[in-house]
Amino acid sequence: MFYRYSLTIALLGIASLATAAEPTARIAWYGQLAVGLAEAQRTGRPILLVSGAPQCHGVPGVW
Amino acid sequence: MDRSFLSDQRVVAASRNFVCIRLATYEDQQEAEFMSRVFTPRSGVLENTTFGILAPDGKRNLVTPGRGPMHAFRDATDMANKMRVIALQHPGAMQSAWADQRLPVMNSVDVALNVAACDNLPLLVTFAENEQRLAEINNALLKTAWSESLAGQFVYGSTSNKQELKPILGVKGNSAKLAEGILVVEPGPYGLSGKILCELPGTPISDQTAVELSKALASFSRRPPEYASHIQLGIQLGIDWESAIPETDQQSIRAKERARGTR
Numbered sequence: 001m002f003y004r005y006s007l008t009i010a011l012l013g014i015a016s017l018a019t020a021a022e023p024t025a026r027i028a029w030y031g032q033l034a035v036g037l038a039e040a041q042r043t044g045r046p047i048l049l050v051s052g053a054p055q056c057h058g059v060p061g062v063w
Numbered sequence: 064m065d066r067s068f069l070s071d072q073r074v075v076a077a078s079r080n081f082v083c084i085r086l087a088t089y090e091d092q093q094e095a096e097f098m099s100r101v102f103t104p105r106s107g108v109l110e111n112t113t114f115g116i117l118a119p120d121g122k123r124n125l126v127t128p129g130r131g132p133m134h135a136f137r138d139a140t141d142m143a144n145k146m147r148v149i150a151l152q153h154p155g156a157m158q159s160a161w162a163d164q165r166l167p168v169m170n171s172v173d174v175a176l177n178v179a180a181c182d183n184l185p186l187l188v189t190f191a192e193n194e195q196r197l198a199e200i201n202n203a204l205l206k207t208a209w210s211e212s213l214a215g216q217f218v219y220g221s222t223s224n225k226q227e228l229k230p231i232l233g234v235k236g237n238s239a240k241l242a243e244g245i246l247v248v249e250p251g252p253y254g255l256s257g258k259i260l261c262e263l264p265g266t267p268i269s270d271q272t273a274v275e276l277s278k279a280l281a282s283f284s285r286r287p288p289e290y291a292s293h294i295q296l297g298i299q300l301g302i303d304w305e306s307a308i309p310e311t312d313q314q315s316i317r318a319k320e321r322a323r324g325t326r
Binding site for chain 1: 088097149
């Protein structure tokens with residue numbers, strides 16, 4: 001449970017930044033594994049991988 | 064302690080030398096199997112969150128994987144420093160930032176809309192009547208999407224099936240008549256619907272496209288929901304997200320049953 005909440009807090013931190021007047025720099029995420037892996041292999045860049053369920057208690061719209 | 068590893072600006076800066084992949088946990092069987100290979104928790108089954116840093120081949124863990132970055136790093140400073148070291152060990156990492164050749168679209172528009180709501184970001188959807196034309200639009204959009212000012216500022220969806228655009232309010236109007244284009248969408252509170260902020264032609268993609276996208280971004284005024292009341296109201300409204308594959312995180316399943324009074 002701790003880990004879920006910790007990652008949730010991190011993801012909510014990202015969400016709350018969206019209201020700033022100037023866009024805050026964010027991680028640019030690939031949302032498809034195959035596409036991201038192909039790009040990593042093409043460029044030789046290492047991979048930062050995260051997964052999260054876009055629902056809590058079955059309610060969507062929150063990590 | 065600041066647990067916001069992934070929004071820390073030093074981590075964001077370090078991420079530019081990585082391919083960053085964030086998957087929706089229970090929305091694709093093959094992706095779920097991959098995540099289970101990266102990190103197998105003590106429960107032996109895929110849990111709601113996974114974190115790892117992998118070699119470019121996607122096969123070798125470069126740090127201790129876990130359910131979140133707190134498994135591998137002391138704090139965000141530690142994470143950013145170690146990411147910089149890892150990048151220096153991979154020549155490709157230092158040469159190819161901002162030169163991506165793929166648009167970072169999600170598997171489906173409905174999941175992308177939900178994720179946009181989760182992130183409190185606008186959704187950018189490209190659409191066309193066939194896959195070839197869609198690929199042309201997506202390729203034309205690459206330079207803009209991966210520009211320093213816009214990268215990471217949108218969640219992306221893409222479809223050649225107009226049925227997928229149904230949750231987006233306003234598509235019945237002008238966009239319904241269009242064969243192709245780009246929509247910028249503000250997600251509704253639960254990411255089950257959205258309203259159009261901006262419609263752009265699929266081509267040509269020009270400097271003006273970036274200007275229009277920046278304007279749409281500036282006009283995005285959605286406030287992030289308050290977590291507890293969002294969940295409570297969602298349950299009261301009978302909203303229940305059905306993932307593509309069954310959830311396997313037993314702790315999460317039990318918590319859901321308790322919250323919904325089904326246990």
